[in-house]
Amino acid sequence: MTTFRIPWKGRLLGAYYYATLPGRWWLNAAAARDNNAPVMVLYYHRVADHKPNDWTISNAQFRREIDWLEANFDLVSLEESQRRIREGNSRASVSITFDDGYAENCDEALPLLIRRRIPCTYFAMSHFSRTGETFPHDVAEGTSFQPNTIEQLRSLANAGIEIGGHSRTHADLGQITCEQRLYDEIVGGRDELVRDLGVEIRYFAFPYGLHENLNATAFRIAAEAGFAGVCSAYGGYNRPGDDAFHLQRIHGDADLVRLKNWLTVDPRKVRRTERYLYH
Numbered sequence: 001m002t003t004f005r006i007p008w009k010g011r012l013l014g015a016y017y018y019a020t021l022p023g024r025w026w027l028n029a030a031a032a033r034d035n036n037a038p039v040m041v042l043y044y045h046r047v048a049d050h051k052p053n054d055w056t057i058s059n060a061q062f063r064r065e066i067d068w069l070e071a072n073f074d075l076v077s078l079e080e081s082q083r084r085i086r087e088g089n090s091r092a093s094v095s096i097t098f099d100d101g102y103a104e105n106c107d108e109a110l111p112l113l114i115r116r117r118i119p120c121t122y123f124a125m126s127h128f129s130r131t132g133e134t135f136p137h138d139v140a141e142g143t144s145f146q147p148n149t150i151e152q153l154r155s156l157a158n159a160g161i162e163i164g165g166h167s168r169t170h171a172d173l174g175q176i177t178c179e180q181r182l183y184d185e186i187v188g189g190r191d192e193l194v195r196d197l198g199v200e201i202r203y204f205a206f207p208y209g210l211h212e213n214l215n216a217t218a219f220r221i222a223a224e225a226g227f228a229g230v231c232s233a234y235g236g237y238n239r240p241g242d243d244a245f246h247l248q249r250i251h252g253d254a255d256l257v258r259l260k261n262w263l264t265v266d267p268r269k270v271r272r273t274e275r276y277l278y279h
């Protein structure tokens, strides 16, 4: 899938971003003083320099984004994000996550985070690391990228990257009503990762992650199975006082202005985003 880029749209967003930045700066400073700064969680998929698609960002662009994030936010773990949601947040924070487990992320992106000691949660799937099969969304696009091997995931965990669960087979959990199948995807997938890697798996990220891909029963299964939190991916901010179990995430956009626009809190996005309620 290729995104058809309309040049004037990028320029309009740039103009909007810079025009509203002073107002945002003021609002963000006031929120920080009130211990109510946003707790943001980003998700990336694939960082690589060849065969770009909608879920790929180049290594150079990823480094630029990390440089900007490091200069402007507290970069924290998901556990620390949840603590700030529960107890208050005096400086805007960002937690970095990845979904799926693309082998190429081990070339530059993850070593960069490890070198700089930036916390990261890496949502992977036992099935693909065990079999080497291509992810279904790549098959659907006619592409084929290597998933991380079990050895790669083990060495990431040893280097301090937190491994999370992303279901067993990247199923759309929003479409599944059978509780046993949901359990198999969420808890079965986690238990296989635990067996393969010998680490604790504390967080779960819904495949696809939009409202229609979420499922109230799945939230309950994850909570009962002892997960510390679950992540969606439809875009959204977390604030102190929100439900800390459900972490809303924002896409790690390959366009720096779009990313800056999100992370400095676009009031239009605050208004338009409806938090998924599961109970």
Ligand SMILES: [Zn+2]
Binding pocket: 099, 100, 166, 170, 206, 207, 208
């Ligand atoms: Zn995914």
